Amino acid sequence: MSVLSKEYNACIYARLSRDDGDKLESDSIINQKALIRDFISKHPEIHVVSEKTDDGYSGVNFDRPAFQEMMEDIRSGKINCVVVKDLSRFGRNYIEAGNYIERVFPFMGVRFIAINDSYDSLDRNQSDSLIIPFKNLINDAYCKDISVKIRSQLEIKRKKGQFIGAFAVYGYLKDPEDHNKLIPDTYASEVVRAIYKWKLEGMSQGRIAEKLNLQGVLCPMEYKLSMGIKVQTNFKVRKQALWSPRSVTRILTNEIYTGALIQGKTSTPNYKVKKIVAKDEAEWIRVEDAHEAIIDRRTFDDVQRILQKDIRSAPDEEVVYPFSGYLKCGDCGQNMVRKTYTAGDKRYTYYICSTRKAGKGCSTHQITGDELQDAVLQGIRSRVDSVIEMEELLKIIESLPETQRNVFNYDAQIVKLKEDIERNRSFKMKLYENLQEGMIGQEEYFLFKKSYEAKIQSAEAAIRAVEQERQQAIEHNRESYAWIDVFKKYQNITSIERKTIVELIEEVIVHEDKKISIRFRYGDQYTKLAELLGNYSDMAAE
Template identity: 75%
Template sequence: MSNKIYNACIYARLSRDDGDKLESDSITNQKALIRDFLSKHPEIHVVSEKTDDGYSGVNFDRPAFQEMMDEIRSGKVNCVVVKDLSRFGRNYIEAGNYIERVFPFMGVRFIAINDSYDSLDKNQSDSLIIPFKNLINDAYCKDISVKIRSQLEIKRKKGQFIGAFAVYGYLKDEEDHNKLVVDTFASEVVRSIFKWKLEGMSQGRIADKLNMQGVLCPMEYKISLGMKVQTNFRIHKRAMWSPVSVTRILTNEIYTGVLVQGKSGTPNYKVKKVMPKDETEWIRVENSHAAIICREDFDNVQIIMQRDIRIAPEEEKVYPFSGYLKCADCGQNMVRKHYVACDKEYTYFICSTRKAKKGCSTHTIKEDALMNAVLEATKQQVENIIQLEQMLKTLNSLPENQQDVFNYDAQIVKLKEEIERNKSFKLKLYENLQEGMIGQDEYFLFKKSYAAKIAEAEASIAAIEDERKQTVGRNRERLAWIDVYKAYQNITEISRKLVVDLIEQIRIFEGGRIEIKWRYYDEYQKITGSISKSQMVV
């Protein structure tokens, strides 16, 4: 043994992700074992201690490990001591490269205590065993990684939330951290954000309004709840609402009760870089938690955000028709213009192609005339929808249109009669046994048969009732758009929300004539077609 003095670094690592045994492999226990070993080696002086707590061993891009390598390069350390090879690393290729090439080249002595490995006096058998031990550690890490990934995949498919923090507007259930519950305060902020967007406010205006009202942004709100949040995007001492943070909320489907997870991930257990996944690989679970925003409002907001909508600098909201007016000839947007002449104010819309002097004919319409025309057309359309609903109710009440419901009820009645009949047979079995008409074996055989038939019929009834309920539910969902129109009975003015809810597009023709493309037009046509056929049959 050489009399050389070694300046050693004690290195310890612990990661819950790779399934390490917390009790035996705790940082404290690792260091205690190493110090006990070094107490019997006076030639080794401890000059440094490095700890990577919470870092996986599948790669060597760990802060404390890199600090140790810097000390080795500077000459401060020439000996590394670890509890065992698995604490050093679980990637057999990189671990082997350090042990067999890097450390010998740099003159570093390497000691793995529990593996009885010391590079200073290793023999030929050690040279063969060490790579195999590193390979086993690597395989162990891969196995644990596969199990963890599989378990997380199962939880996602069950609709269990597996994120570190709940999305703004929700909290993790105290009794079940994989379940989301509505946050009373934050959910109201979310509802306000969607409401303001539907009313015509931009993301920037919404962010300014929230900041002016002193509402904490999502990150600051988490901190106020005692959550430990770290971010690299903080610019000011206190984070503020921004158009980006508002957009994240407006485009997050989670507020409709839909949980979408698995949007990103790492390629394998060795590569820790998170990469986005194709949308077909996302795991989407409906009704996994309580909704804050109804599907109708969420979809409307997505439509608004896809349109080319601008807000005048001095205005807080967009104009009601912004993004909805099109020239009937060239298909380009209509531009709003405002001017004052002879102490009178005039506001009109003109084709953007014509305004830019790039062709097209003169398409203009005064704002007041447009407002009145759309208002009258909307009143008429709402009245048409209400009349349509009344006709639909009348037709659905006719016996020939209730056949499906009757079929369900008839099946249930028949099955209930079968249950009563088998129950009666079952009761008579004992009498037949006592009178000697059947033997004991036959008694138990028939009893089991009747019980099975009763259970089968009861299961069939439950299935039919469930199917009946689903059919009724689908019919209600299919006609839900009618309620959207009915909400605008007795209107007196055109609002931004009305335009978003009811109108797809407004085309402006030369001479001021307008054509409105209503939302849910296809659904309207299907129902009117069905009513026409029913009336012809009658």
């Protein structure tokens, strides 16, 4: 197993900015790309899968669209190699650049090549030589302006000593400009994202911790220390703390990563009592979007649901199987249990009712792993198909003029209310005639008049409310159909992973005859939309 035999899917990255004083001739995007292509042509193990160009973006920060797209491709596993002409094309902020090259890329298994600096991360002997190209970067004559920035970056780094015990949660740093604000830590936030991704893919917290330790990723505490006393690398006597299932769980359950800041979870009753008591959830102070999110809300919620399911299924198991916690017996409603047996050199999986297994009644409800996979796959496919069909219908409806849109039900309601008003108005008029004709007295007249007026008023208010609702329905339709996209992602599904189950399914009920029924997520929304669309097809038929 030679390292060189590995294949690399590479992204060619080019950047140009007049503000940086780039030498336009030699640094032109075309020249950069030509140089890189020439280099790659001599490396058969590298395949170009994408080219990213930031034209007109300074190298001082990494907030460049093409660069960020490239990072997305790295996260999704599309590429595992980045090739640039030289380091200055990658970035001119050497602390940030170093962060990517020394920490982020190695962690994500990305090979990084800066051709003119003769740097290739694959070449292990070179890891120290990285200093040299970085120096070149600083010494660049036209970089005066940038060196000022670097100095202030160094100051920031010095200040990072304060993070020890300052409780900036792993994944974030305190904003050097505003100590009450958190900003994502480039390196640690990638680790956080990876932890969530692995969890969604079905790994247990124990396995995640193991993987991180194997990859040499420092646990939050060690990482904090490394930021503070980075210079004193000689003091390596102390035994390093490692990632544990608990520290992984802490990260998986911390809502702070969604951008929400929740404070005031605990308090001390008074100054004499040093005891810390947990406060009622209602008393917590929460601020949404207090800082940049590292994990989007949906991913966070999905992970919380998985953690719940894990607790209900097999907390001690090494791997969390795709269906763990999702299978229910169709008769007794209890969990199904996973069993395996080996025949020849193959291992087979099947599931049976846990009540039956415990000898407490029920029947086996036995189904093999393969049968279950096939059935669930089929179920998902047909649901996805029908969701896509619904969306197409929806698009047609949305292209209709407003008057023909989903205002039908509302219209009927409004017509009825208007009739109510008319009726009460005519009653009211009749009432006056009745009074004049002497059929009713003054007292009765005022009493009835008042009641008719009240009815008219409440009907008018109801019309306003319905109209408002109708307007909102039109405006929010699109937004409330975000769940459709969740299903659409699985249009070409061929196999079932834990992530798929978690995203799409509430539970799978296994019946005695190997039939299954699937309770999908967003069931209410699905039914509502089906009803709405049903109304339309009714209307069309009329």
